[in-house]
Amino acid sequence: MKITSARVIVCSPGRNFVTLKIETDQGLTGIGDATLNGRELAVASYLTEHMIPCLIGKDASQIEDIWQFFYRGAYWRRGPVGMTALAAVDMALWDIKAKAAGMPLYQLLGGRSRSKVMVYGHANGKDIDDTVEAVLRYKEQGYVAIRAQSGVPGLASTYGVSKDKLFYEPADADLPTENLWSTTKYLNHVPKLFAKVRDAVGDDIHLLHDVHHRLTPIEAARLGKELEPFKLFWLEDAVTAELQEGFRLIRQHTTTPLAVGEVFSSIYDCQQLISEQLIDYIRTTLVHGGGITHLRRIAALAELYHVRTGFHGATDLSPVTMGAALHFDSWVPNFGIQEYMRHTEATDEVFPHDYHFNAGFLYCGETPGHGVTIDEKLAAKYPYQRAYLPVNRLEDGTLFNW
Ligand SMILES: O=C(O)[C@@H](O)[C@H](O)[C@H](O)CO
Numbered sequence: 001m002k003i004t005s006a007r008v009i010v011c012s013p014g015r016n017f018v019t020l021k022i023e024t025d026q027g028l029t030g031i032g033d034a035t036l037n038g039r040e041l042a043v044a045s046y047l048t049e050h051m052i053p054c055l056i057g058k059d060a061s062q063i064e065d066i067w068q069f070f071y072r073g074a075y076w077r078r079g080p081v082g083m084t085a086l087a088a089v090d091m092a093l094w095d096i097k098a099k100a101a102g103m104p105l106y107q108l109l110g111g112r113s114r115s116k117v118m119v120y121g122h123a124n125g126k127d128i129d130d131t132v133e134a135v136l137r138y139k140e141q142g143y144v145a146i147r148a149q150s151g152v153p154g155l156a157s158t159y160g161v162s163k164d165k166l167f168y169e170p171a172d173a174d175l176p177t178e179n180l181w182s183t184t185k186y187l188n189h190v191p192k193l194f195a196k197v198r199d200a201v202g203d204d205i206h207l208l209h210d211v212h213h214r215l216t217p218i219e220a221a222r223l224g225k226e227l228e229p230f231k232l233f234w235l236e237d238a239v240t241a242e243l244q245e246g247f248r249l250i251r252q253h254t255t256t257p258l259a260v261g262e263v264f265s266s267i268y269d270c271q272q273l274i275s276e277q278l279i280d281y282i283r284t285t286l287v288h289g290g291g292i293t294h295l296r297r298i299a300a301l302a303e304l305y306h307v308r309t310g311f312h313g314a315t316d317l318s319p320v321t322m323g324a325a326l327h328f329d330s331w332v333p334n335f336g337i338q339e340y341m342r343h344t345e346a347t348d349e350v351f352p353h354d355y356h357f358n359a360g361f362l363y364c365g366e367t368p369g370h371g372v373t374i375d376e377k378l379a380a381k382y383p384y385q386r387a388y389l390p391v392n393r394l395e396d397g398t399l400f401n402w
């Protein structure tokens with residue numbers, strides 16, 4: 001089965017998405033997600049200029065060989081742009097292989113380990129009471145796992161808090177906006193938030209929180225310890241993870257479970273974190289981690305060390321990633337949880353899909369492939385719009401982690 005054409009489709013139905021479409025001489029087509037929030041066109045160009053010319057004429061069924069060809073053949077390995085481009089190729093080829101087999105993707109991975117995929121939604125509010133209300137709304141909708149974020153007194157804006165409660169879009173401007181940050185104010189606030197939230201929601205709901213890479217290990221250790229009475233499902237991205245051994249210090253001080261990895265691009269970014277059992281959940285998902293072929297390796301390494309998956313599922317991943325990820329989640333033995341932020345209606349229309357949400361769980365569909373397509377005519381009505389994630393400064397002006 002020869003690849004006869006491949007092309008990149010960039011569209012912006014509410015936010016930017018990059019999609020790769022691969023066609024074969026047997027009439028089968030597959031699509032993959034290549035979206036890298038704020039750097040979309042770099043991936044589009046990497047694909048169009050450097051990968052697609054090599055793809056034409058290759059046998060679409062040779063997924064492993066094609067993966068190795070691009071990974072080793074680039075000479076300059078890893079990195080978010082290259083691994084996102086490679087993920088798109090990989091996802092599209094798995095889509096084609098599953099269609100050729102006439103099976104939903106999870107069957108090719110080894111079949112189902114579970115009937116449904118537990119997800120967590122994002123509850124946020126301008127202050128504690130507002131967030132408590134948002135958490136209770138999610139509970140009413142049937143969610144069994146909820147991430148809680150709130151505005152911090154004395155800070156004008158912060159990560160995870162939006163005016164539109166359902167559709168949070170952090171890439172909010174055509175040049176980066178600036179947020180102000182105070183670790184002291186934040187650390188004083190978060191334990192109060194979770195005391196109220198846990199009290200209001202009861203013991204049966206999983207609660208999660210995203211620190212968004214803003215603490216040092218010793219600060220994260222203190223926060224983890226203070227949050228222990230509220231029994232979090234996880235504390236996410238407590239510190240930046242360029243220094244993987246930094247998590248050791250947090251681990252020594254707290255039993256609050258730790259999750260990290262949404263910005264990782266390969267197994268080498270989490271190898272130490274996993275093998276030293278410094279984390280409990282690995283967040284890297286298909287689109288930024290080299291696709292299904294590479295995530296299978298990360299998941300297998302993780303399983304060996306009691307680490308479970310907790311795939312990134314923000315709206316900066318397209319429905320194509322979500323669809324493929326749900327097949328992966330339905331199969332992977334060491335599944336933990338799946339993040340779920342709802343896409344806008346316009347996005348859902350551009351990317352028709354057969355997965356669905358019901359009462360706190362997502363269900364992948366049964367159509368052959370990963371179950372997501374793209375309506376190219378509709379996509380053409382939403383041209384690319386430059387958009388950036390914010391940057392973050394300390395109160396004295398120092399540029400910090402957003
Ligand atoms: O856990 C999350 O969903 C976030 O950290 C977002 O993916 C990030 O802000 C980029 O948009």
Ligand SMILES: [Mg+2]
Nearest residue numbers: 210236237262
């Ligand atoms: Mg996050």
